Amino acid sequence: MKKGSLISNKKKRFYITTPIYYVNSQPHLGHSYTTIAADVLARYHRLQKDEVFFLTGTDEHGAKIEKAAQKANKTPQQLCNENSKLFKKAWQNLNISYDNFIRTTNSNHIKSVRKVLQILYNKKLIYKGTYKGLYCLGCEQYKTKSDLINGKCPDHQIKPEIIKEENYFFKLSQFENLLRKKIMSNEFEIKPEERKREVLGFFKKGLKDISISRQKIKWGIPLPFDKKHTTFVWVDAFLNYLTGLEWNGNLKNLPKFWSPDLQLMSKDILRVHASIWPALLLALEIPLPKKLFIHGYFTIDGQKMSKSLGNVIRPEELVEKFGVDATRYLLLSACSFGKDGDISWEKLFEKYNTDLASGLGNLVARIITMAVKTKNQEPRIKIKDQNLEIKKVIQNSWQNYKKFLASCELDKALREIWGLISFCDRYIEKKRPWEKSKNRLSVINDLLIILTNITQMLQPFLPETSEKIFKQLGARLNSQEWCFKVRKDKILFPRI
Ligand SMILES: [Zn+2]
Numbered sequence: 001m002k003k004g005s006l007i008s009n010k011k012k013r014f015y016i017t018t019p020i021y022y023v024n025s026q027p028h029l030g031h032s033y034t035t036i037a038a039d040v041l042a043r044y045h046r047l048q049k050d051e052v053f054f055l056t057g058t059d060e061h062g063a064k065i066e067k068a069a070q071k072a073n074k075t076p077q078q079l080c081n082e083n084s085k086l087f088k089k090a091w092q093n094l095n096i097s098y099d100n101f102i103r104t105t106n107s108n109h110i111k112s113v114r115k116v117l118q119i120l121y122n123k124k125l126i127y128k129g130t131y132k133g134l135y136c137l138g139c140e141q142y143k144t145k146s147d148l149i150n151g152k153c154p155d156h157q158i159k160p161e162i163i164k165e166e167n168y169f170f171k172l173s174q175f176e177n178l179l180r181k182k183i184m185s186n187e188f189e190i191k192p193e194e195r196k197r198e199v200l201g202f203f204k205k206g207l208k209d210i211s212i213s214r215q216k217i218k219w220g221i222p223l224p225f226d227k228k229h230t231t232f233v234w235v236d237a238f239l240n241y242l243t244g245l246e247w248n249g250n251l252k253n254l255p256k257f258w259s260p261d262l263q264l265m266s267k268d269i270l271r272v273h274a275s276i277w278p279a280l281l282l283a284l285e286i287p288l289p290k291k292l293f294i295h296g297y298f299t300i301d302g303q304k305m306s307k308s309l310g311n312v313i314r315p316e317e318l319v320e321k322f323g324v325d326a327t328r329y330l331l332l333s334a335c336s337f338g339k340d341g342d343i344s345w346e347k348l349f350e351k352y353n354t355d356l357a358s359g360l361g362n363l364v365a366r367i368i369t370m371a372v373k374t375k376n377q378e379p380r381i382k383i384k385d386q387n388l389e390i391k392k393v394i395q396n397s398w399q400n401y402k403k404f405l406a407s408c409e410l411d412k413a414l415r416e417i418w419g420l421i422s423f424c425d426r427y428i429e430k431k432r433p434w435e436k437s438k439n440r441l442s443v444i445n446d447l448l449i450i451l452t453n454i455t456q457m458l459q460p461f462l463p464e465t466s467e468k469i470f471k472q473l474g475a476r477l478n479s480q481e482w483c484f485k486v487r488k489d490k491i492l493f494p495r496i
Pocket of ligand 1: 136137138139140153154155156157
């Protein structure tokens with residue numbers, strides 16, 4: 001074997017998804033949080049030269065849309081078109097770099113869902129039965145008594161209705177053992193660990209076959225083998241992860257990006273994503289997603305965000321007050337990714353001023369000002385001549401940063417960058433490069449190098465800001481030499 005032939009030149013692929021958001025409501029903070037996180041990871045992998053596909057979109061069928069449209073005196077399709085646009089606009093405002101925005105009313109999606117259902121029916125994995133159960137219209141889900149608090153759905157504070165109807169069922173129970181094995185062995189990985197434990201606990205009660213069709217609901221995809229029924233909205237929605245890659249329902253021709261490397265979601269939709277979704281794939285003999293990562297909820301000043309409490313913080317308000325990049329930063333740094341977090345306007349303002357105005361913004365202004373004041377505004381720094389102490393600090397930071405991004409610890413990756421920012425502040429205080437000394441230029445060069453690395457690390461998180469810093473640095477980088485052409489520009493984050 002020739003030397004080096006073990007090294008593959010093939011690009012790594014990275015397929016990341018957000019859930020598709022239900023269009024009966026407007027984009028809120030939770031949607032934005034998931035989508036910004038996915039965007040950061042997609043951008044990071046693109047910078048690593050991976051081949052990336054980032055999918056998001058809207059979920060547009062079901063009873064809730066039907067009702068909302070009726071109320072608004074619109075057709076369901078009109079309502080979907082309007083609200084789907086709101087999501088697209090929200091993602092534009094937050095600088096989200098998705099590769100496709102899938103809508104479940106898209107004709108290829110509908111055709112493919114029907115093909116899949118026919119395949120499952122032919123395989124005898126779908127059968128006819130009668131279903132009677134408690135159904136929460138808010139969740140579009142049947143509930144068991146143990147799910148309810150005081151007889152009401154805890155998420156919607158409404159009493160579920162008893163529904164009895166002839167339905168088609170999917171043989172979910174048949175896949176329980178295989179699925180449990182794959183979850184336990186991490187072949188189908190669920191993160192963080194406590195979420196995996198939650199799923200395994202849920203499996204202990206046993207997976208029952210689920211009803212996958214509705215007779216009462218007209219706004220849905222008709223079953224190919226019985227047009228009196230429409231497809232249960234979850235089954236329809238899950239398949240977006242395939243049809244979003246332009247898949248046409250042909251099992252022999254799966255998209256090249258299949259399967260997802262990472263599916264992000266909040267904890268309310270974990271159970272269905274860890275049971276019905278992978279079971280459908282097993283039934284179709286399609287490889288499972290590699291990893292689900294589940295994040296928490298935001299509370300506002302310790303309370304649940306709700307219209308009745310009047311404490312709702314809307315994503316567009318944040319962008320208006322702080323700007324796009326600061327909003328991205330404030331949300332992702334607010335809490336440990338994977339856990340619940342608490343925010344408030346007061347905390348957001350404080351964090352903005354501390355971390356962005358006084359932290360990053362101030363450091364950039366200081367370094368650029370010092371560099372501009374020297375006679376050496378276009379330093380060329382040979383990589384081999386780099387200060388060893390500084391080199392070590394930078395290398396160490398990159399190592400941690402990459403490790404945190406690989407494990408979706410986005411807040412920790414940010415903290416690593418801010419660690420470098422405080423390192424620079426301390427370094428400046430110690431070396432006092434504003435005083436005339438013979439080391440002055442080399443200290444400023446060190447700072448330019450660290451700032452360049454900080455800016456590179458910021459790219460996935462704060463894409464516009466990092467571009468602005470690069471411009472001020474006038475950085476041209478290659479493997480041997482880093483050249484700068486420093487010039488001052490506007491303050492990045494004015495104090496609020
Ligand atoms: Zn509910």
